[in-house]
Amino acid sequence: MAVGEHIWPVMHPIAGLTLGTASAGVKYAGRTDIVVMAIAEGAAVSGVFTQNAFCAAPVIVGRNHLSAGDIRYFLINSGNANACTGERGLADAESCCQAVATLGDIEARQVVPFSTGVIGEYLPVPKIVNALPAAMSSLSVNGWDAAAKAIMTTDTRPKGASVQFEHDGEVISVTGIAKGAGMIRPNMATMLAYIATDAVVAQPLLDDMVKRAADQSFNRISIDGDTSTNDSCLLVATGQAGLPMLSDPAGELYDKLMAAVTDVHRQLALGIVRDGEGASKCISVAVTQGGNKEECLKVAYAIAHSPLVKTALFASDPNWGRIICAVGYAGVRALDTQKVNVYLDDVCIVRAGQRAQEYTEEQGQAVVDQAEFSVRVELGRGHSSDEVWTTDLSHDYVTINAEYRS
């Protein structure tokens, strides 16, 4: 079960980046489970990684390789997270990088490894190494679709997004894929995302762009630091478009590119929410009129994390009492409850801290019967606002997570 129709977008190829897949049998036989992405020489590559203290072996190795620059390959496997595997896990990740390097005639430090799947089991390195030639031989600029499928674990759908814009007569593309099927606070539901553009971007600016874009997307579906062992988000600028190099966060080209990159990140993040484990609804929680961003986020997360709000929304019950209760314990200092208003889409359900006089349950019901809607809270304290996305909490969530051995 997932929210809404699944429409796979047109994935614009990114010159300078090819993708190949293969079946290694990491966990299941007969499904594609490894992806190789080959990146042309001269590209800039930036990433943000999990803040979990138990970060996985590939994250440690990948961060290290990335810091030296000159990255030429990504290697991703699903089915095994190579997390909590100690020294051997690090050696296994390095071995996989070396195998790619040998085939690609580069050095192991030019490969960034990624893993997602079961925690605490050793990576079946020989299986992965044996499947590499098949993955390498299938490298194609049109490999995005196959790659999006190969990185899935509990996902019910592949996630892809792709946009284009024009600048000085040149068409620039931004294309990305992601995996993850988390409700908010994905915890163990590892999120991986790979976004690429053919724009020409200086490394320091790209580092900044991936942080900003992740903050407005993936970090709005989980709380800071509340991440899995393997979460990673990578941004590649192949530099193959016929444009000057961008190095400052200013100007028309930067604005267009940042907007496109953020758009792709947000589409992918929303794709993860819509594919939330057992999700039947995708809900935006927006908090406005806050004294600062921090308190807006506190309130938004209190609502988004409340199992009681989430089960009420699964039941399509517009239970405003549970929503304001979450507002009340979110920890906003000296909150004047008589200034708080709550809306479901445009229907005011709470005004001045009490049930709105004109509100009828039928109005609320009509909103929450939709697959996607918003909960909006006005705090009456200032001009800050923020927004997070979440899902309902359903029977299917319990079933999936009680059965899946992650």
Added chain:
Amino acid sequence: MAVGEHIWPVMHPIAGLTLGTASAGVKYAGRTDIVVMAIAEGAAVSGVFTQNAFCAAPVIVGRNHLSAGDIRYFLINSGNANACTGERGLADAESCCQAVATLGDIEARQVVPFSTGVIGEYLPVPKIVNALPAAMSSLSVNGWDAAAKAIMTTDTRPKGASVQFEHDGEVISVTGIAKGAGMIRPNMATMLAYIATDAVVAQPLLDDMVKRAADQSFNRISIDGDTSTNDSCLLVATGQAGLPMLSDPAGELYDKLMAAVTDVHRQLALGIVRDGEGASKCISVAVTQGGNKEECLKVAYAIAHSPLVKTALFASDPNWGRIICAVGYAGVRALDTQKVNVYLDDVCIVRAGQRAQEYTEEQGQAVVDQAEFSVRVELGRGHSSDEVWTTDLSHDYVTINAEYRS
């Protein structure tokens, strides 16, 4: 569904405190839903209340009355929380107090009101007032059982606890009841608790005792401030035992009384956990070897709040990966993951940050197949420890909270 057998304890009467119940039809016809507790003159009464910004009308009125002292009655109704009801809610709570005062020939400020149930609907004051004479005429020192039932909402069982100890040849009793059916973070699942002793305790010391006892019990099943609109915990010392007045937190009598009071609080809090909505397991999460109490609690709550850990425990799946993932994102600064050990009861599942070599899933399975067990985390950072209690997350939780209109 609730965890374990339900055994109703012998409830020792407390001299100077009588309880009466009646059916007012607040929400449902034909069930007892109001309780009057009559407190003898000269008793000391202390309470701790919800920290939710949207606290209910009876909490505002009750805190105010309590601050003036000389309390003679508690009035409790189930079925309606009188929360988010504005000025009218305050007036309604005062009207109920006045009705008790008239019958008891005291003043309205000597009555503390409590409500639990649906939020945002006005209290049916006439129904309650009409039922008061029946409640007053049933006042009895043996009314604890009936009162425990009358305050229930989504509870599947009444909760009671009672202990006695001897001091200088005198038998002292501590008896209490509670309602609440929260999983951890009860949010809307209002918790009410009433504990009484015949010991003679000075008001300032009693104020201190209820805070300490609540902190070691009800505050270990929810996070600070993460409380419902109506949560209240009251401690009464009727002073009818033939003992000198206690006014200092020291000495043998104080130690015995504090232990007994804390014991009753903890039994009631565990009763709430065991009756957690849809709970099939009651789990103690203990964190030891922490650098300080705060980080121990952070880790304990990260585990106890994780929906992925909770669904795994519902499935009786000893999923150590999800547990250490929660440890990893709990926000402990500079955590050395190689010093972390995790146990299920006495079975070591993680040693030095990795799956314990000798661990088999059968061992873990045997532990988590039990209705009650412990998850214990050693952080390897110091000598602090703390413990919280939680439940699993089951299909029944979703069903109950999707259907109950709170």
